[in-house]
Amino acid sequence: MSDNKAFVIGFPIKHSRSPLIHNYWLSKYDIQGSYVKLEIPPDQLDAFLSEMDRFGYCGGNITLPHKERAFAACATVTEMARRIGAVNTLWREGRRLCGDNTDVGGFLANLDAETPDWNEDCERAAVIGAGGAARAILVGLAARGIPEVKLLNRSADRMLKLAAEAEGWGFRRVWTQFLNDEPGALNGEALLVNTTSLGMTGQPKLAIDLDGLRQNAVVSDIVYAPLETDLLANAKRRGHRISSGLGMLLHQAAPGFERWFGVRPEVTPDLRDLIIADLQQAHT
Ligand SMILES: NC(=O)c1ccc[n+]([C@@H]2O[C@H](COP(=O)([O-])OP(=O)(O)OC[C@H]3O[C@@H](n4cnc5c(N)ncnc54)[C@H](OP(=O)(O)O)[C@@H]3O)[C@@H](O)[C@H]2O)c1
Incomplete structure (x- = not known):
């Protein structure tokens, strides 16, 4: 991968736990990289996707309400994404924008x-x-x-x-x-x-x-x-x-991390505890 910089984009995005998950793995596997959340309104999505490599991103996650629109913007999608008609994971192969759906x-x-x-x-x-x-x-x-x-x-x-x-x-x-x-x-x-x-x-x-x-x-x-x-x-x-829904959230994140950062990460009790603590803090 040319850049070790990934994102999650959505609208709104404030409550996303994806940065916590991916930054935990970056630290655990001692990988130089970053994963950030970006709030992108629907009318700016296409512009962002066409410019993402210029901003140094190798890929990222897509959440509500952009999953179908991002699917349409991809030049190549996996069979799973094609069947669902929506993507939640993006990466580039050369100039081509590629997408997968890891929810399944x-x-x-x-x-x-x-x-x-x-x-x-x-x-x-x-x-x-x-x-x-x-x-x-x-x-x-x-x-x-x-x-x-x-x-x-x-x-x-x-x-x-x-x-x-x-x-x-x-x-x-x-x-x-x-x-x-x-x-x-x-x-x-x-x-x-x-x-x-x-x-x-x-x-x-x-x-x-x-x-x-x-x-x-x-x-x-x-x-x-x-x-x-x-x-x-x-x-x-x-x-x-x-x-649980939390388990699904953790497992759907792993394939994207592997695409961007080259290591297949594990879903461990430590990671689970980290997200649980964050969710509990948000509700106290
Ligand atoms: N754990 C994970 O990793 C994970 C992954 C993906 C999504 N999710 C969660 O899954 C949920 C659904 O996502 P989605 O993309 O499927 O949303 P969506 O396309 O907007 O569909 C929402 C569904 O919920 C129903 N619904 C919403 N409010 C309702 C209400 N008050 N009473 C009865 N039914 C209601 C809708 O019924 P109608 O058709 O009648 O409107 C529709 O079937 C979200 O909360 C999302 O955060 C979790």
């Missing part, structure tokens, strides 16, 4: 690490939400060969559109259902994933009846503030294994 890999790597064998006998998974994150998770579930998925969402349009697309990704069946807390919403699923912002600090609660889940089902929430959402606490009380 981060989600799966974290499930594998926190809840091994989660997909053993998993005939059906339920995914709450129909936005960009839900799309990434469906791509991941299809890649792992989960036969059936049930999509639950507040509104119909995005849910039906995503379900229609997902039918072409190899699922035997894609079910759809409006999100509500009535009994019967879930029925024998072995995995439940919340991909909405419901349950996040400052957002409304996620209300869903977990009675229908398979007894040994895994429950996953991609929200990481609070660390243990009401959904996860409730699932734990019922004896389900749980998988």
Whole structure:
């Protein structure tokens, strides 16, 4: 890599924990480099991306609301990014802007690490939400060969559109259902994933009846503030294994670090503790 300087860009970007993660790894692996957060409004994104090497950046992460726009700006994208239609990781190959989407890999790597064998006998998974994150998770579930998925969402349009697309990704069946807390919403699923912002600090609660889940089902929430959402606490009380949003955040960061700085970093308990301490400080 020509420059050891990377970024995360978003709008807003103040709350991003990515600099904490990447600067921890830079220090741990004794790499000369930097990783900074930059607030870039949507109307300045294209200009920034076309000029980024002039500013000395070898690449970076992209977060809301820029993931789709950055995808369109890339000359080359990975198959995963193409399927999702959004990128969260950028780098340059010569003059070419390249993009990947590491949310899928981060989600799966974290499930594998926190809840091994989660997909053993998993005939059906339920995914709450129909936005960009839900799309990434469906791509991941299809890649792992989960036969059936049930999509639950507040509104119909995005849910039906995503379900229609997902039918072409190899699922035997894609079910759809409006999100509500009535009994019967879930029925024998072995995995439940919340991909909405419901349950996040400052957002409304996620209300869903977990009675229908398979007894040994895994429950996953991609929200990481609070660390243990009401959904996860409730699932734990019922004896389900749980998988956290923080783990996904840490695992999705690793491939980008390797591209920019040449070392595949490890997600360790020390790193986890560092981010937990920062999240806790922010809420005191
Ligand atoms: N842990 C991680 O590493 C990680 C990675 C990526 C994303 N995330 C988090 O995932 C969340 C979703 O991201 P996204 O990109 O998918 O967002 P998005 O495209 O805007 O989709 C948001 C989804 O949440 C639903 N929703 C939002 N507010 C709701 C409410 N009050 N009641 C019911 N449903 C509601 C939306 O339903 P409608 O379709 O009805 O509007 C939609 O399904 C964000 O909080 C993001 O920070 C975490």
